[in-house]
Amino acid sequence: MKLSERKEKIIEAVVDTYIKECTPISSGDIQKSYLQDVSSATIRNELAVLEDMGYLVQPHTSSGRIPTAEAYRHYVEKLMPKRKLTKDELKIVNKYFNRKITELDEILKATAKVITQITNLTSVAYIKNAKEAFIESVKIVKLSANQALFVVVTNIGVIKDAVAHIESGDIGEEYFVRASEFITSVLRGKSVFEAATNMALYEAVLAEYQFIFDATMHILKSHANEAVLPDIVLEGSARILEQPEYANLNKAKAMLELLDAKEELVPVLAGSDMSLNILISKDDELKEGLPECAIVTANYSVGGKSIGKAGVIGPIRMDYSKVISVLDYISKAINLMPNSERTNESDSEDIIGEVID
Amino acid sequence: MKLSERKEKIIEAVVDTYIKECTPISSGDIQKSYLQDVSSATIRNELAVLEDMGYLVQPHTSSGRIPTAEAYRHYVEKLMPKRKLTKDELKIVNKYFNRKITELDEILKATAKVITQITNLTSVAYIKNAKEAFIESVKIVKLSANQALFVVVTNIGVIKDAVAHIESGDIGEEYFVRASEFITSVLRGKSVFEAATNMALYEAVLAEYQFIFDATMHILKSHANEAVLPDIVLEGSARILEQPEYANLNKAKAMLELLDAKEELVPVLAGSDMSLNILISKDDELKEGLPECAIVTANYSVGGKSIGKAGVIGPIRMDYSKVISVLDYISKAINLMPNSERTNESDSEDIIGEVID
DNA sequence: AATTAGCACTCTTGCCACGAGACTGCTAGC
DNA sequence: GCTAGCAGTCTCGTGGCAAGAGTGCTAATT
Numbered sequence: 001m002k003l004s005e006r007k008e009k010i011i012e013a014v015v016d017t018y019i020k021e022c023t024p025i026s027s028g029d030i031q032k033s034y035l036q037d038v039s040s041a042t043i044r045n046e047l048a049v050l051e052d053m054g055y056l057v058q059p060h061t062s063s064g065r066i067p068t069a070e071a072y073r074h075y076v077e078k079l080m081p082k083r084k085l086t087k088d089e090l091k092i093v094n095k096y097f098n099r100k101i102t103e104l105d106e107i108l109k110a111t112a113k114v115i116t117q118i119t120n121l122t123s124v125a126y127i128k129n130a131k132e133a134f135i136e137s138v139k140i141v142k143l144s145a146n147q148a149l150f151v152v153v154t155n156i157g158v159i160k161d162a163v164a165h166i167e168s169g170d171i172g173e174e175y176f177v178r179a180s181e182f183i184t185s186v187l188r189g190k191s192v193f194e195a196a197t198n199m200a201l202y203e204a205v206l207a208e209y210q211f212i213f214d215a216t217m218h219i220l221k222s223h224a225n226e227a228v229l230p231d232i233v234l235e236g237s238a239r240i241l242e243q244p245e246y247a248n249l250n251k252a253k254a255m256l257e258l259l260d261a262k263e264e265l266v267p268v269l270a271g272s273d274m275s276l277n278i279l280i281s282k283d284d285e286l287k288e289g290l291p292e293c294a295i296v297t298a299n300y301s302v303g304g305k306s307i308g309k310a311g312v313i314g315p316i317r318m319d320y321s322k323v324i325s326v327l328d329y330i331s332k333a334i335n336l337m338p339n340s341e342r343t344n345e346s347d348s349e350d351i352i353g354e355v356i357d
Numbered sequence: 358m359k360l361s362e363r364k365e366k367i368i369e370a371v372v373d374t375y376i377k378e379c380t381p382i383s384s385g386d387i388q389k390s391y392l393q394d395v396s397s398a399t400i401r402n403e404l405a406v407l408e409d410m411g412y413l414v415q416p417h418t419s420s421g422r423i424p425t426a427e428a429y430r431h432y433v434e435k436l437m438p439k440r441k442l443t444k445d446e447l448k449i450v451n452k453y454f455n456r457k458i459t460e461l462d463e464i465l466k467a468t469a470k471v472i473t474q475i476t477n478l479t480s481v482a483y484i485k486n487a488k489e490a491f492i493e494s495v496k497i498v499k500l501s502a503n504q505a506l507f508v509v510v511t512n513i514g515v516i517k518d519a520v521a522h523i524e525s526g527d528i529g530e531e532y533f534v535r536a537s538e539f540i541t542s543v544l545r546g547k548s549v550f551e552a553a554t555n556m557a558l559y560e561a562v563l564a565e566y567q568f569i570f571d572a573t574m575h576i577l578k579s580h581a582n583e584a585v586l587p588d589i590v591l592e593g594s595a596r597i598l599e600q601p602e603y604a605n606l607n608k609a610k611a612m613l614e615l616l617d618a619k620e621e622l623v624p625v626l627a628g629s630d631m632s633l634n635i636l637i638s639k640d641d642e643l644k645e646g647l648p649e650c651a652i653v654t655a656n657y658s659v660g661g662k663s664i665g666k667a668g669v670i671g672p673i674r675m676d677y678s679k680v681i682s683v684l685d686y687i688s689k690a691i692n693l694m695p696n697s698e699r700t701n702e703s704d705s706e707d708i709i710g711e712v713i714d
Numbered sequence: 715a716a717t718t719a720g721c722a723c724t725c726t727t728g729c730c731a732c733g734a735g736a737c738t739g740c741t742a743g744c
Numbered sequence: 745g746c747t748a749g750c751a752g753t754c755t756c757g758t759g760g761c762a763a764g765a766g767t768g769c770t771a772a773t774t
Contacts, residue, residue, distance in 0.1 A: 024737090026736075026737055027737075027738080028737080038746075038747090039746070039747050040737095040747090041739095041746075041747050041748070041749090042745085042746055044738065044739075045739095045746085047738090048738090048739080058737095058738085059754095059755095060753085060755075061737085061738070061752090061754060062736070062737045062738055062739095062752080062753045062754045062755080063736080063737065063738085063754075063755080064737070136501070137500070137501075139498045139499075139506070141496045141498050141508060142496075143496065143510050143515065144493070144494075144510065147510075147515075149496070149508055149515065151498060151500065151506055153501065153504075158506065173534055174534075177530055177534065235617075236617060237594060237613060237616075238610060238614045238616070238617045241606065241609060241613060242610075247606060249598065249604060249606070249609075252598060252606075252609070253598045253599075256595035256598060256613075257595045259594075259595070260592075260593060260594055260595040381766090383765075383766055383767085384766075384767080385765090385766075395717075395718090396717070396718050396719080397718090397766095398717075398718050398719070398720090398768095399716080399717055399718070401766090401767065401768075402716090402717085402768095405767090405768080415766095415767085417724085417726075418724055418766090418767070418768090419724045419726080419765070419768095420725075420726080420765080421765085421766065
């Protein structure tokens with residue numbers, strides 16, 4: 001079904017204006033700013049048709065129109081202007097990313113911070129569950145008589161937060177070095193998930209290393225398990241209240257509760273895996289627990305390896321054009337980041353900026 | 358200045374009732390439930406006096422009284438009933454802590470979750486900055502040709518999130534084992550802060566280990582630095598909106614912004630170091646950025662070592678008695694936790710419960 | 715001197731009515 | 745197919761009004 005050029009223009013006018021003003025748009029408004037060459041009566045006729053088609057609604061009989069989710073989808077797909085970041089916005093992004101960041105966590109936090117700062121929306125960023133990462137090596141370090149640190153190096157980073165209780169008594173450190181080498185030889189090249197579930201591996205293990213291998217598997221299993229939630233970071237939750245659609249306390253609460261239970265956002269975010277994902281909740285999705293909102297996320301990679309996603313969560317009435325340009329630019333900035341998360345020493349030049357004046 | 362018994366009783370009545378109802382308390386209310394043996398007129402006289410003394414205020418001329426921050430302080434210090442947890446509440450706490458928890462982080466999160474679940478308030482938990490911890494040993498592990506993991510074991514736990522970029526090329530792993538031993542011998546017994554700032558240590562280092570020692574110092578410095586914020590976890594931010602005092606959108610926003618910038622809460626929390634801290638913001642502290650609220654925190658230790666604090670943040674009108682009993686009990690539960698954070702294997706019996714029926 | 719009964723006064727809250735303003739829908743004419 | 749014009753509808757802010765809650769004060773009582 002194709003819309004006439006004038007209808008497109010009207011949808012654009014309504015969405016554009018509504019994004020800025022958050023008030024119903026009247027036929028007169030459209031005529032003044034978008035369609036001077038026809039009368040408001042004509043526009044009124046068109047508006048009635050578009051309402052029948054499901055693109056617009058009237059809050060009440062004698063008010064202007066506001067866009068439906070359908071209109072937003074159409075807007076994002078066909079009508080939305082492409083924009084670039086302003087100099088100031090670029091400055092903000094570069095300030096955050098044109099420096100040494102040693103930890104994946106830090107990237108996560110910085111990403112969320114930048115997005116919120118530029119878009120004034122609540123942002124969300126998360127790092128993928130490690131279960132699909134490939135194991136490169138395993139190192140086990142004796143820390144004390146009853147603690148050992150297990151380090152699993154994978155292609156997307158280091159699973160390093162695993163201090164395990166090991167009654168190693170007076171076993172020497174060389175033992176751990178040898179054990180590390182042996183276990184690495186068994187697991188190298190396997191995905192975390194594969195390693196954690198492949199029972200056949202157990203049989204290949206020498207008795208000498210059995211207990212330490214068991215501990216390794218224990219850690220891998222916890223990471224392969226869906227129950228281990230990926231790191232997720234929210235920034236600017238309070239910004240949600242700046243949006244007039246959540247001026248109503250109940251709506252604000254529904255939204256904040258969603259943000260509070262941020263772990264529950266993961267399946268929503270993880271859903272699609274396109275480089276850019278736009279999720280606009282339908283009115284009837286309200287019942288499924290998601291309050292009326294839109295979530296726009298982009299995939300991020302460091303050094304060519306996809307590490308997770310980041311984006312914004314806000315009212316359906318959001319400045320998609322701006323949001324998308326920000327996400328897009330940040331994605332590039334992260335990929336170009338000085339030596340990615342492994343750097344600690346090297347300096348680097350500026351990110352290539354797409355500047356507008 | 359001592360208050361008459363009747364005045365105490367009236368303050369208690371007003372605070373108690375206000376905590377439950379959040380509506381101004383009239384002389385009649387007090388007479389009915391707290392002081393049947395005098396008339397409401399007498400109570401009115403007393404109320405007027407207590408208002409002059411600064412314990413109560415009237416929202417408007419013909420309404421009941423509500424307590425001032427002063428009244429709450431008095432209540433908490435002198436009047437508050439001591440209570441114990443109910444069976445259900447104990448069950449919740451035990452469910453969270455009577456199990457193996459391997460990571461300090463997990464304790465943090467569990468603590469915050471439990472507190473929120475029982476008190477219905479926003480909770481906050483944080484782990485102290487490591488700068489005062491004493492170094493027990495340092496281990497350096499070669500992960501790849503240009504990465505090494507630095508593990509600093511201290512008396513309060515392991516500083517392990519330090520993957521550093523090290524151009525170690527084909528230096529063998531034994532070198533790192535030796536370097537670890539050497540560096541441990543130099544730093545053992547020093548506090549993180551002391552180690553990071555004591556330049557004299559540098560001179561004692563053999564040239565052979567210089568570059569790896571420098572990297573270690575780099576990590577210690579980042580932990581000794583105040584700029585490295587301790588981990589802080591919030592739980593249940595949305596609960597703040599359930600409190601009628603934040604029904605006003607602006608107040609809700611002020612509060613949520615405070616929670617959003619959770620790092621800024623650290624100095625507030627770190628302030629006093631008693632086992633129990635109660636901070637009730639004065640009206641005039643509003644200007645200093647802290648919205649009207651109360652923060653109650655307790656110190657927590659694992660195996661006798663103080664690790665951080667946890668507590669609640671909410672309206673001044675909160676159920677202090679309940680909050681304090683919860684914090685107190687959790688503090689015990691953590692300390693008795695099966696082998697603290699180092700356990701991974703051992704089972705254990707139930708925590709000793711203080712049960713009421 | 716402390717307490718109390720009684721009453722006038724004050725302030726809030728909910729309700730209703732009213733008018734202004736903003737748009738639309740529709741009709742009739744171009 | 746477009747437009748001018750107008751009647752009709754709905755929102756929103758305002759003001760008045762009555763009911764209700766609670767106080768402060770005064771005068772009487774113990």
